[in-house]
Every structure is written in structure tokens, then in C-alpha cells.
Amino acid sequence: MALLKSKKNTTITGKSLNKLGTKPVNIKPKTTKKIINRYHFLIKCRAYIFQLLNLKFTKTDDEEINNFVKTYLKENMRNVNLEVNSEEELLNLRKNYQKNKKISSNDIDRLNFLLNFITEEIVDNGGLQKYQIASIMGQNSDRGGDSSKKLMSWILELNDSGKSFKDMSALEIGCLRVDNVISQHKYKKFIKSIERIDLNSNHPDIKKEDFLMKTLPESNEQKYDLISCSLVVNFVPDENKRGEMMIRLKKFCKNQGLVFLVLPLPCVTNSRFTDDELLVTKIMEQGLNFKLIKEHKSNKIVYYLFQNNNSVYNEKYLKKNHGSKRIIKNKPGMNNFCITFG
Template sequence: MARKASITGGTKKVKLKPQKSREIIRKYHVLLKKQAQLKKEGNVAGADAVTSELEKLGGLQMYQQASISGQMEARGGDSSKLLMNWLAKYSKEPAAALLEVGCLSFDNYCTRSNYFARIDRLDLNSQDPRIEQIDFMKKPVPPDLYDVVSLSLVVNFVPDSGLRGEMLKRTRKFLKPEGLLFFVLPEPCIYNSRYCNEQSISDIFNALGYRQIEYKRTRKLVYWLLKMEERSGPYPKICKTLVNDGAKRNNFCIALS
């Protein structure tokens, strides 16, 4: 049964409890990875079946509502608060421009801080007319580059390790020299993965010409503030490599090709 539409014509948003939000997000990620693997194997029927499962779960819109619910300020989930705290340490002067990739909510600390003269927000399935609906990998590089790019809980949503690397690589095209990248991943992506740990993610950052200037680990998330440095020549190839074996570990990985 289709969800009811609001009197304004949009889809009525569902209020979700924290536990339900986490359950939806977890199921969506599992199904998305399964779908990507089936497509890679050429199993069209299997991939279509997973698409049906995703639709029954509520599709991308329900996933985003669950993500927004998890980022509600009242639950301490707005990662932009930490970004603003870090930026305050490095400059008393307002930065000119921020690109917020995977922006779920217009009303966050970046918006309310009045720190930026310009904020461009984008998401694959925008639920706000003030957030541009576009794939970051297809967004044209503007003539006016950004001082800061925020990539918070976005790369883990990409189902392929090589595409994750390409997304990180592409952030350099949008930043001014010595620009900053705010990068956030779920804690298990680094500390409970067979193919990723502190050293391997550090190797990725170094290969891309990013220097870590801030880091924070919590029970659920890992945050970095990275400074883009000059680099030349082709990017090195970093393949998927087993670093921590274990039956209960996940398969998250970032690769460069």
C-alpha cells in the first residue's frame, strides 16, 4: 500500500524510533551490497528480486528518513557540529564555500553557524528543494571551488570498493589548494572490517594527497578532517587486501585502481 501524501502534495514523513532507524539502515545496506554482487555476477533475476525487497522496505526515501532520524540534533547525530568545532580551531575568519555531499537536512550546524558565505548541498534523492538532487560523481566541477567538502556517511553507501576510491579521489577536483575534506564513516568500517583498518585508510589518504589534521572515534562513528596537499603523477594502485580475518567481521574496503 502506498504511503499517504501530505496536504502539500509531498510524501508524509514517518517518525521513527532510534532502534527502528538503525534496523532500516542496516537492512538497506545489506540488501544494496547483495544487489551489487548479483549484478556483478550477471544474475539479473536475483538483482531484480533484491530491488523488490528494497521497495518493500520503503526504498531510498525510507532509508533517508531513517538517516535523518539518526542525525537529529536531539540524539546527538548531527556530524556537522564537530566539523564546525574543528574549523573554529584553524581559522577565525569565515570560510567562503562549503560543498555538502549527501546532505539529508538543510537545518544543521553548518547552516546555522553563518560561517560560510556559500553552501552548496546535494543528495541522490533530495527531500528538500534547497538541496540539489544529483549524483556527486556526475556533478560538474564549478569554476568557483570550495574551501571545505563534507563527505559524511556517504562513501559507506557506495556498494563497490573501487567506486568508493573514485569518490574520494574526485573530491580533490572540487577543493581549492589546501582545502579541507570532512570525512565520516561508521566505526565498524574501520575497526571491524576484514579489509580495512587505521593503517589502510591512512594509506588511502596519503595516496590521494590528503593529510590528517583531526581525528575522532566514537562508539558508532569515525571522523577525520583532512587537508589537501599538492601532488603530481598517477595515483598508486591499492587493492583489496585481507588485514583482519574473522567470521564476524564485515567486508568494507576502499580501493584505488
């Protein structure tokens, strides 16, 4: 399924994108799911092709990637009339082109062709914006809801049980809306300030910033008491970049601060490479020195709340034990989600 075409400043249904932060448009759940899945599929294929072609481009801004690919293809795409069944080739990408195997000049032509196919669909047709609209729709309460509702209920519980989590400075990574529960005035005494960032901002109060490129804090004051990272790690197409993101969560979180991590449930229940034990015990607790304090699994989503034990973490252990992916279990229909520290 190709992503539906849209004009630049309008949504699939033709409504203005300017008010997306407050007024989501209506897309059927089946369609949002298709758009989200398609977008994830395409960016994963793109990241893989980048690796095969040895293209080094670290930025994650949609427009910059687009320009980079266009410039690259202008210089390197020799054969534009190839007979390639792009959908089939993309589905079999990993099987047909294995990393570390030499690729022929014919392979390079085909990969360039695919890169062009992906880029046209993803960016020229409004890919990231459309993905975000679909994600906003996914946040509507009848479709899984705003994850910060869970976060704030936990913050209240913790305060009720005698722990003091008040006046917190928060960082919301991958923020699509400014009116989520975490932003409600009634929680002001818990959340003193919120910095909202996203790769693509659809509201003036959301800064367009890549967390992977965010300047590292030089002092404790520049760190956050609470970091929300909801459905973002699974968005990152490269497993080592996901590892980098986890390490950054550590570096940006104050001592005794909190990290709210949310993932699609299949990332830990149906992956060949990741399960709860690996993510929680080995990566977050043993590697990054966080402590799990709350956990909830719904039908589709897993929510974790971690507390930062102290600023020390064990990079050596992470590199040695989780530097590359290892199969935990393998059954038909499983996914390949993983986080590595290579």
C-alpha cells in the same frame, strides 16, 4: 526483515514527506537501524549481482536503476516460478557465486529472480526514501547527532588557533537536512555558501545530484573550500566507486581546502580490509596528498578533517598498491568494508 511498505508520499508513520527537511518523524532507534542495515545489505547485493550478470549501469538514481532493472528483467527473466529462498540466497551470494567464475544459464535465472526480489523491496516499497527517513532519525542528537556539529566545532578551534578558515564555499554531499549546524546563521562568517546535493532530494535547497557524476571543475573558482562527506562513502556499494569518490573529493577541493570525512567506526576498526593506517596514511596522505588535521572517534562514528596539501595526487601509487582489496586481519564477525582504486 523486509522494508516496511509505505505509500509514495508518506512516511512509515503516515506523515507527509514534504517537510522532511525540517521535521523528522519519529521512528524507534531499533527500527531505524534495521531499515539502514537492510537497505545497505540490499544495495550491496544488487551491486554484486550487476557485476555477476555483467550489467553495466553507472547511474545511481533510484528511479533510473529501477527502470533499468525492470526493462532488463522484462527481456531476460525467463523463469518466474523458480523455487528460491531469496533471503538465504542473498546471505550466501558471495559464497555461491564467485566473480570470474563462469555462471550457468540456471544461475542467471536465479540471479534474475533475486534481482527482481531486491528491486521490488528496495524501490517499489519506497527504499531510498525510507532509508533517508531512518538516516534523518539517526541524526537526532540522542542517536549520534548531526555530524556537522563536530565539523563546526573544529572550524572554530582552527580559527581560534590562528588559522583562517573563513568565507568558505562548501559542498555538502549526501545532504538530508537544510537545518544542520553547518547551515546556522551564526556560522555565516565561516561558511559563505553551501551547495547541498543528494541522490534523492527531499527539500528544494538540496539538489538531486550524484557526486560521482558531477561535472568536474575546470577552474579553481569552481572548486570548494570545504567538502563535507558524512556517511556517504560507506553508502556506495562498490569498492572501486568508493575509490572514485575519494579521488573526486580531491579534484573538487581547493588547495589548502578542507575535507570532512565521516564513516561508521566499524569501517576502520572492524574491517578485514581497512584500518585507520590504510585509510588515513596510505590512501588519504600518501595517495591523495591530504593532511589529517583533526580526528575523533565516538562509540559508533569516526570523524576526520583533512586539509588539501596541493592539487597533485598519486594515482599510479593508488592503483598499484590499492587497486584491489587485501586482507589486513581476519576474525569472525568482521565486516568487508574497503576502498579500492582498480
